[in-house]
Amino acid sequence: xxxxxxxxxxxxxxxxxxxxxxxxxxxxxxxxxxxxxxxxxxxxxxxxxxxxxxxxxxxxxxxxxxxxxxxxxxxxxxxxxxxxxxxxxxxxxxxxxxxxxxxxxxxxxxxxxxxxxxxxxxxxxxxxxxxxxxxxxxxxxxxxxxxxxxxxxxxxxxxxxxxxxxxxxxxxxxxxxxxxxxxxxxxxxxxxxxxxxxxxxxxxxxxxxxxxxxxxxxxxxxxxxxxxxxxxxxxxxxxxxxxxxxxxxxxxxxxxxxxxxxxxxxxxxxxxxxxxxxxxxxxxxxxxxxxxxxxxxxxxxxxxxxxxxxxxxxxxxxxxxxxxxxxxxxxxxxxxxxxxxxxxxxxxxxxxxxxxxxxxxxxxxxxxxxxxxxxxxxxxxxxxxxxxxxxxxxxxxxxxxxxxxxxxxxxxxxxxxxxxxxxxxxxxxxxxxxxxxxxxxxxxxxxxxxxxxxxxxxxxxxxxxxxxxxxxxxxxxxxxxxxxxxxxxxxxxxxxxxxxxxxxxxxxxxxxxxxxxxxxxxxxxxxxxxxxxxxxxxxxxxxxxxxxxxxxxxxxxxxxxxxxxxxxxxxxxxxxxxxxxxxxxxxxxxxxxxxxxxxxxxxxxxxxxxxxxxxxxxxxxxxxxxxxxx
Numbered sequence: 001x002x003x004x005x006x007x008x009x010x011x012x013x014x015x016x017x018x019x020x021x022x023x024x025x026x027x028x029x030x031x032x033x034x035x036x037x038x039x040x041x042x043x044x045x046x047x048x049x050x051x052x053x054x055x056x057x058x059x060x061x062x063x064x065x066x067x068x069x070x071x072x073x074x075x076x077x078x079x080x081x082x083x084x085x086x087x088x089x090x091x092x093x094x095x096x097x098x099x100x101x102x103x104x105x106x107x108x109x110x111x112x113x114x115x116x117x118x119x120x121x122x123x124x125x126x127x128x129x130x131x132x133x134x135x136x137x138x139x140x141x142x143x144x145x146x147x148x149x150x151x152x153x154x155x156x157x158x159x160x161x162x163x164x165x166x167x168x169x170x171x172x173x174x175x176x177x178x179x180x181x182x183x184x185x186x187x188x189x190x191x192x193x194x195x196x197x198x199x200x201x202x203x204x205x206x207x208x209x210x211x212x213x214x215x216x217x218x219x220x221x222x223x224x225x226x227x228x229x230x231x232x233x234x235x236x237x238x239x240x241x242x243x244x245x246x247x248x249x250x251x252x253x254x255x256x257x258x259x260x261x262x263x264x265x266x267x268x269x270x271x272x273x274x275x276x277x278x279x280x281x282x283x284x285x286x287x288x289x290x291x292x293x294x295x296x297x298x299x300x301x302x303x304x305x306x307x308x309x310x311x312x313x314x315x316x317x318x319x320x321x322x323x324x325x326x327x328x329x330x331x332x333x334x335x336x337x338x339x340x341x342x343x344x345x346x347x348x349x350x351x352x353x354x355x356x357x358x359x360x361x362x363x364x365x366x367x368x369x370x371x372x373x374x375x376x377x378x379x380x381x382x383x384x385x386x387x388x389x390x391x392x393x394x395x396x397x398x399x400x401x402x403x404x405x406x407x408x409x410x411x412x413x414x415x416x417x418x419x420x421x422x423x424x425x426x427x428x429x430x431x432x433x434x435x436x437x438x439x440x441x442x443x444x445x446x447x448x449x450x451x452x453x454x455x456x457x458x459x460x461x462x463x464x465x466x467x468x469x470x471x472x473x474x475x476x477x478x479x480x481x482x483x484x485x486x487x488x489x490x491x492x493x494x495x496x497x498x499x500x501x502x503x504x505x506x507x508x509x510x511x512x513x514x515x516x517x518x519x520x521x522x523x524x525x526x527x528x529x530x531x532x533x534x535x536x537x538x539x540x541x542x543x544x545x546x547x548x549x550x551x552x553x554x555x556x557x558x559x560x561x562x563x564x565x566x567x568x569x570x571x572x573x574x575x576x577x578x579x580x581x582x583x584x585x586x587x588x589x590x591x592x593x594x595x596x597x598x599x600x601x602x603x604x605x606x607x608x609x610x611x612x613x614x615x616x617x618x619x620x621x622x623x624x625x626x627x628x629x630x
């Protein structure tokens with residue numbers, strides 16, 4: 001079944017009338033289509049094409065499936081499901097998320113859904129025929145549409161979808177207690193797939209922890225520099241104007257990074273430099289300048305001062321048609337160097353910057369490297385294809401980090417690098433890489449999965465980036481040289497009145513954030529005293545009441561203003577404490593001990609978050625409000 005045929009069948013189902021008029025399978029199918037079209041398509045292909053025998057009496061609990069080879073889903077479904085339900089109820093009753101391998105006959109899952117402690121139940125069913133049969137008998141659609149229940153198949157679930165699962169209620173806070181359960185022994189024949197699913201979850205949790213686990217000092221540096229750079233940003237070229245004037249005008253974007261393999265691609269790049277949008281990372285700028293290859297954009301997002309050295313060279317006519325696009329959190333010295341050129345400061349989609357809700361100057365690059373910023377820019381400009389060169393993410397054959405001409409080229413060193421092996425470009429063998437480059441690679445893979453624009457990795461060296469089409473740069477250049485690129489003018493900055501209006505908006509938002517922060521710090525101080533009294537009393541009722549007060553204070557973490565301006569720094573602590581609290585809640589220990597442990601954890605949480613909130617408030621006052629003329 002191709003995509004068109006699938007779409008036609010879905011249209012026919014929907015044409016029957018409102019949702020309630022559909023049969024059980026159709027309701028489930030539409031619900032699954034809302035989050036996994038690939039799985040819904042597999043189910044439609046199975047319709048009328050299944051070979052298993054259904055054994056059914058008047059009770060769904062007794063539903064059994066005969067696989068036709070002398071084996072069945074259950075020997076005695078009713079007794080087995082009741083026993084498994086009791087077992088899971090005793091051990092996992094308080095778990096906020098349940099991870100199950102196998103749908104079984106659906107009865108066990110239905111029973112688990114009656115427990116409101118389980119905010120999300122994720123089920124992986126490896127046998128599409130079993131899934132098809134069960135979805136004809138049990139209507140899970142209401143749960144599926146609410147994301148309370150998610151049914152998946154590992155064959156159509158990529159890493160991006162695993163990451164999406166992490167955002168469901170109760171899933172990430174279950175990181176420390178994660179366990180993939182097997183529904184019934186019949187699924188033991190899928191142990192290899194079972195292990196694969198479990199490993200994907202573990203990798204996803206580790207990845208998410210790394211994303212949340214940014215260094216607090218590094219985060220504060222970015223916040224401080226963003227605050228200090230706001231006036232310069234508002235007087236720079238708005239991203240919105242760049243996109244408006246250049247969107248969908250050039251077929252190809254080439255992102256030029258400085259991996260060791262870049263050197264061999266420079267002659268080819270010269271041949272098509274006037275045919276494609278050339279997006280240079282900051283460290284490639286001087287290399288391209290020496291080669292006479294004028295980039296359309298130079299992108300940079302590092303917080304450190306060292307990066308500013310890439311822009312030290314004197315301004316010349318070479319820079320006339322280039323826009324230097326820097327992240328708002330970049331070092332002030334980098335901004336000072338590019339202010340004499342055409343420059344644009346852009347906001348990253350991080351909590352703090354998102355709080356400004358300014359689409360004129362945002363939002364680009366949730367990734368950690370300049371190349372991610374370049375990729376997001378290429379997507380925003382709606383190129384038909386995006387080409388990567390110099391994106392090795394690995395050491396060269398001589399264990400050197402960067403291409404010839406790079407200012408900071410050096411050899412691999414265990415002292416500075418957490419070294420690891422990665423799959424080589426081309427898919428054969430291994431190359432020496434680092435944990436940091438591994439993060440960059442995974443971020444690219446997630447971007448490729450989420451965007452439909454074809455990405456070509458023409459690095460021809462280094463490590464493989466899954467999701468990119470590996471192709472020799474020369475072959476693509478033969479196509480690109482026949483394409484056209486118009487001559488663009490440089491967009492203008494906002495008018496003085498527009499800049500002033502935006503400054504008023506930024507000031508109002510930051511003043512509101514400061515007031516909210518002060519209110520939280522005061523309330524946290526008050527509840528700290530209350531918790532100490534409750535702990536000292538060892539009175540269960542008093543501890544219960546105090547726990548309720550703590551829960552009420554934690555509601556502020558869901559406040560949009562708090563989330564915007566404080567969560568970027570506090571998020572790691574809050575998420576970590578959530579996981580620790582979840583572990584306490586599900587423990588089979590005495591109530592007074594559980595309450596005591598939870599209160600001690602809350603006390604540590606409020607103390608830590610208060611410290612971070614004070615830091616943010618002081619930075620807002622020092623780097624923005626004290627210097628603002630508004």
